[in-house]
Amino acid sequence: MRIDAVVLDIDGVLVDVADSYRRAIVESVLHVYGDTIPKSDVQLFKNAGGFNNDWELTHATALYVLARKEGLAYDLATFTDAIEASGGGLEGARTVIANAVDPDVRERVYARWDRDRLTTVFQQLYLGSDLYQSLHENEPDLETEGFIHDEPVFVTPDTVTWLADQPLGIVTGRPAAEAALALDRTGIDVSDERLFTMDSNTPGKPAPDALIDLTKQFGNGTNRVAFAGDTLDDIKTVHNAADADPEHDYFAIGVQSGGLSGESGHQAFENAGAHMVVETVNELPTILE
Template identity: 30%
Template sequence: MKDLLIFDMDGVLTEVSESYRAAVVQCVLHFTGQRVTPDLINEYKNKGGWNNDWDLTQRIASDFGVPVPHSTIVTKFNEFFLGENGNGLIMQERWFPAPGLLERLERAFQLGIFTGRLRYEADMSLRRFAPSFTFEPMICADDVVRAKPSPEGLQTIAARFPGRRVVYVGDTVDDARSAAGAGVPFIGVAAATHSRRDDLLALFASAGAIAVVENINEVERVL
């Protein structure tokens, strides 16, 4: 019986600085006329509770003095992110795993996903970048009542595979807190270029991370 290695998506499997993060920037600019910096987005993310980029966009716009209804945020965000015919910022996304990484990991682990994305958003990227690969289990925002940092998604996975060790890999404090709440070992991904990396490392440490890597391609070193 293999252990389960569960990945967060954004910042772990997918590089989203030019997709989700850029959509936050464009959307805030649209409603407020102000440009939020990547560093300020990292500051919000490090505070925890801002895993959902629609909620985060609404909050930043509000903090910039422009309250916007949530549904209005979602509609505009998706115009930037999805575009008219799937030609939006999502096309700027990149795939982190180098060729062969997932295949090597799969020899020792069952590979799954626990993401705050809705399933259709996760599927869009997986069809594009890993069409022949199946992640199982795959827990998306649609599958949980409480989003990260709630441990619900990881608890669901643990309950579905009783007696199996579960390890979670994520890139935010909400991921680390979700794992800690579920009693699941956590490996943090902190990019060398992260503008608040020292803060993030301290947050990972206080949440009990068993290891930190700069990129998912280093994960074999710490397993």
């Protein structure tokens, strides 16, 4: 596969977030409401689409836990399938709840659903007390070490060296400060204009805006762009970019290190339209040269 530029996601591609972001999702809900879902089931929300923002995934998880306490009959697989059918993301989750429970139950659920508190707890669990205070300039109310320190790096030094020779961009759902921390840990250097984060003035994935903007920034001679990500939304982003910008060729690469592993994950990527599926980001130098 000959390409002119490479775009990467961070989580699940460059760094392992199973024991950081995904742990923060389930433990934030547990801390606030005393109940949660298994960490492995976070993938069901990711597969439903629209959950590029892990804060919103946390909010949706809490919505499900609260609704179950009030008698929601859906198991989690049924709930997330219904989210996908309702358009994905947090709004999809709200639509499912609106259709699945009586109005009085829905009002009791929403009365207990504290999205601000969930986000605050998430950030403290993920960053740890000291880093939370430094980045958010708020006094923490939890004493935590921070799951951010439990993020093994997937990308090898040889791959980092290869990436340094490519026109390279990053599209991630992380806040900018947390993206910078992860990239610093990997040794990858990307200019600010080629780094799209939660804080950028572009819609999040699977909207194609960031990928198209990067392709334009790469300049003349950049006609074939590969985007490697670990979720089905990453694959959708590529196809949305191809539809919106037919003047360039976009290629979707599914990376199996983030959760969609094994034969079932491989098939899920192919069904979503991935042009190629790899086990880790470290296969890119071989397949793209």
